[in-house]
Structures are given as C-alpha cells and as structure tokens.
Amino acid sequence: MHSLLLLHGAIGAQSQLVPLAALLANSYDVHLLNFSGHGGEAIPAHPFSIESFAEDVIKFMKEKGLAQVSIFGYSMGGYVAMYLAKHHPEKINKIVTLATKYHWDEVIAAKEVQMLDPEKIEIKIPAFANALKERHLLQNWKDVLGKTAEMMKALGQHNTLQIEDYASITAPALLLLGDRDKMVSIDETINVYKSLPAAQMAILPNTAHPIEQADKDLLAYFIKRFIQ
8 A cells, every 4th residue: 555644734743634644544554743843752952944854754764664655745744745855756756735835035934933922822822822732742832833933044044945956856746725825825836836847736725724724525635636
C-alpha cells in the first residue's frame, strides 16, 4: 500500500489531521508526526526552522522504514514537503499542499508575528489559547509561539525556498488554496505553481485558512484523485 505522510502547520500538531487521516486510511498507509516542539514533543534548543523540521521527517521515515512517501502538507507542512522535494527528491513521490505560504519578506513576517502574541491571544481569543494549551500537552504553548515567531522573522529576512528553487523540484505536486484564505495569496500560489515542472492547482470553495474549517471529504477527494 502506498505510504502517505500528513504534516501539520505552524503552532499545530498531528492531532489536527486525525480526521483527514481516517478518511484516507483505507487507501493508503497513513502516517502522522509532530514536528519538534509541537504536540507534546520536546522543545529543541535550536531554533525552529524549515530545515530542522525536514530533518524531523527524515528521522521519522528512517525509524518507520519508509524509503519514499507522498506527503500532504498543511500550511507550513506543505513548505517542509517542498523543501524535502528540493533537497531529498529520492524520498518524495508526490506532494499535495493546502494553504501553504510560499512568499516571505520582512513586512509579511512582521504581520504574522503580531498574530502570535500569547498575551493578546489569551485576552482576545481565550478559546484559541485553551486549544493551544491542549494541543501542545505538557509543553509551554507560549514557548512554541515564541520560537515560531522567531522562525517567521528569519523567513522574512531570507526565504528558505526562493521562487527559482521550485523549477528543479520534479515531484508531481498539487497546490490547493482556499478561496477565503486571508493568510496566503492566490498570486504567490500561482507563482509557485507556474515554476514547478509537474504541478496542478485547485481552489477549494468556501474555505478559509484554518485546517479545522476545511471540508475534509473534499480534501480527501482531491488527495486521492491526485496521488491514486
């Protein structure tokens, strides 16, 4: 059975992808993981980065005896998948991304970092604060947000994948974007789509950025149709 790895987004956890995994379990050998510092995993001493999260995937694949996988990556998870396809192409079969932010600069990073202030979240969105506490179990969710903010600042100063990097990614890729996503622009998604040698793209209707709001049946349909 084809191996499929599901990767969560920034400040997320594998638990968010369990409902989707259940819809795919009959078609694939489905795997989930928590990136370092997420979902109860120990917060590393080194900074969060796309490179270090890619190493998490490589380590996971080695532990599970997976020589090659297809990846569904939500948001940051999709960026990690693209990084792996660029630097470790032998490990990647196909990629499906949803709501992945490809373009970063200092202005964008500053805007996103403002959304990661734990004190403001506790005051203005207490339900989200409680969800983060549960999602990261024994880890301090505020530390997770802090290290994520630093990663975004670093991406703003130097985007890990430049637009020209995508031209050398040979793995077939399907880029999905919600029509109501306020974080990821259609322009940046189209730019990457046009740069990839073997890409498809689709817009999901009535879909905002949070994975919880995505139509899981529709998402599973697109994944199955593309990966087969």
